Amino acid sequence: MASSETQKRDVRNVGKQWGVTKVPRESDESYWARITAVMSGKPQPEPVLVQSRPKRWWLTFIWTWQADLITFLIVLLLRALWGCALFWRDGLWVELKYRCWPVLTWYKRYGGTTFLHGGMLRFGRKALPHELHHVEQGEARMLAGFILGLVSAVIALHSGSSIMHCIFALEVPWLGSWLVGYFASLAQAYLRGEDPYRGSHLEEAAYALTEDEQEEHL
């Protein structure tokens, strides 16, 4: 019993650095595993989620870099405000502290959110497999938007539009597909009479591949 108490005290001390202000319930295994790994100095083994990418995958950043710049800035800001870890897995992710303002308030329903190549995750990173499917969806959406933007910019150029109009013709479909695409899936699910979130075809795909998860993720 004494060693258990010592362990809990150590967890409490280490946990403070990670935003864990009270010892999690023992049934909360993923948090215990994460904190114990931090204490022992061993990184928590993570499941193999994706195969390593071929070099050609990096071409993707030609059509995602604009949204990725915004993504990385948001992730770094979240890291500074409420994060406890920053890591790369098909993108830049911030792991939020176990207890922090978003998790206790407006973010308490969610396990993670993908912006494009990266995003935010609750402490424990349980939502990561789910979010990585959203990364794939976002990449494809950005490629479609980029092609449509290029075509409309070329048409604008040949019809004598100003450079400013050509830039708009490029950017509206390109960045617009990133900003609007996910919300369009919610609207269409609602119009079908389904729950906007769980009925979204993007969520249906991500949940179908990570069925064991109970928490909701964006």
Ligand SMILES: [Zn+2]
């Ligand atoms: Zn999702």
